[in-house]
Amino acid sequence: MTLFTHEALWIDSTAAGRYRFHEDHPFHPIRLALTEDLLDASGALRPDQKLQPLSEPPDEALAWIHRPDYIAAVRALSEETPAAQAVASAAQFGFEPDGDTPYFPGMHEAAAAIVTGSITAAEAVMSGQTRHALHLGGGLHHAFQDRGAGFCVYNDAAAAIRWMTRKYAAKVLYVDTDVHHGDGVQWSFYTDPDVFTFSIHETGKFLFPGSGFAHERGESSGYGACLNVPVEPYTEDDSWLESFSTALERVIRVFKPDVIVSQHGCDAHALDPLAHVHCSMRIYREMPRLIHRLAHEWTDGRWIALGGGGYEHWHVVPRAWGLLWLEMTEHPLLASIDASPVGAPLPAVWPRVVSPRRPDDLPRTWLDDTAAWAPMPRRAEIAAKNLEVLALALQHLG
Incomplete structure (x- = not known):
């Protein structure tokens, strides 16, 4: 058994603050500042828990995941005034000024x-420095080998996974809980039997x-090392958690990983403006609890968590x-959060982040008062459909 120096480390995401498409773009780094502010105000983030990123450039790791011409295009488009040739080919690589993923000055440096x-x-966990590590600036799961997509330029999740498979010969379980399918990571390892990709998300039909x-179950020697659980629009907590827990328990028993990498996009919440799933903060309490337990049962605690999507910056992402x-x-704060259906009160001083977009109606408790929410129509039908899809998805697992 590895003797870990720390139980959990917070990877400093200051550099991710430079990853900013424009001020009105939904993928805005204020989410990171609000989260750190909340934890600091709660007395839950100490200086000794913070770890600065490695200093060496990730050029080798980028080349493991992305094509050389794509990396060159990103570099060219990162200039303050990109050359005409780079601008002319931008759309070919997924970058359009009016699209989801527009290029911006310093893009390569920020994404790298x-x-x-x-x-x-990944290195902190695999080297034995810590059992768990959290990098909220990461989780850019839509970037492909040859193009950017869905607000993602470089696929940091895939690069970290490949780092572990190459340096440590690790079997990696990737768990993606973003409301959008973790496509870039899936296709990066679709034929790799040593990386299992599991994604629960709103169905791609909509x-x-x-x-x-x-x-979608993998191909060639990677067949069976891929699981997708698409849920219906307006899925609520009970159905989402049943699908997630049933699938994850099965996956980890079958695959027996050395380490878990989880992506924590929090856009399956009812308030998120870019999707249609209708869950509450409850799933964001229960989901990491399950991953945490399974990590200690199966991987000696090795667990790397990343950020991801989430576009209700003030009400959802920080909590x-x-x-x-x-x-x-x-x-210890978890005990008081778990003692009430709405959780413990948030710190009265939060948020201390100054912004002209600060809403008037900020949340005041860690969880949501779902008793005040109107029930979703067709709740039973949605839950039944999710169970049907789950059974189909799990057919190829033992």
């Missing part, structure tokens, strides 16, 4: 720094990126990511 942060988390169906860190550190 995010890759470095996720590799730092939501970007239009993939992640139950029949969801805050709950993740509280679980990773087994913070």
Whole structure:
């Protein structure tokens, strides 16, 4: 058994603050500042828990995941005034000024720094420095070998996974809980039997990126090392948690990983503006609790957690990511959160982040008062459909 120096480490995401498309873009780094502010105000993030990213550039790791011409295009488009030739080919590589993933000055440096942060988390866990590591700046799961997509330039999750398979010959279980299918990571390892990709997300019938169906199970020697659990629009907590827990328990028993990498996009919440799943903060309390338990049961605690999507910056993301860190550190605050249906009160001083977009109606408790929510129509039908899809998805697992 590895003698870990720390139980959990927080990878500094300051560099991710430079990953900013424009001020009105939904993928805004204020999410990171609000989360850190919440944990600091709660007394839940100490200086000795913070780890600075590695200093060496991730060029080798980028080349393991992305094509040389794509990396060259990203570099060219990162200039303050890109050359005409680079601008003319931008759309070919997924970058359009009016699209989801527009290029911006310093894009390569900011995206590469995010890759470095996720590799730092992987190295800290695999070297025995810590059992758990959290890099909220990471989780950019839509970037492909040859193009950017879905707000993602470089695929830091895939790079960190490849780092572990190459340097440590590790079997890696990737768990993606973003409401959008983790397509870029899946396709990076679709033929690799040593990386299992599991994604639970809103069905691609209605939501970007239009993939992640139950029949996507891997190919060649990687067949069976891929599981997708697409859920219906307006899925609520009970159905989401049943699908997630049933699938994850099965996957980990069958695959027996050495380490877990989890992506924690928190856009399956009812308030998120970019999807249609109708869950509450409850899933963001229960989901990391399950991953944490399974990590200790199966991987000697080795668990790397990354950020991801989440576009309700003030009401959802800080609480969801805050709950993740509280679980990773087994913070005493969890006892009071679990003692009430709405959780413990948030710190009265939060948020201290200054922004002209600060809403008037901020949340005041860690969890949601779902008793005040109107029940979703067709709840029973949605839950039944999710169970049907889950059974189909699990057919290829023993």
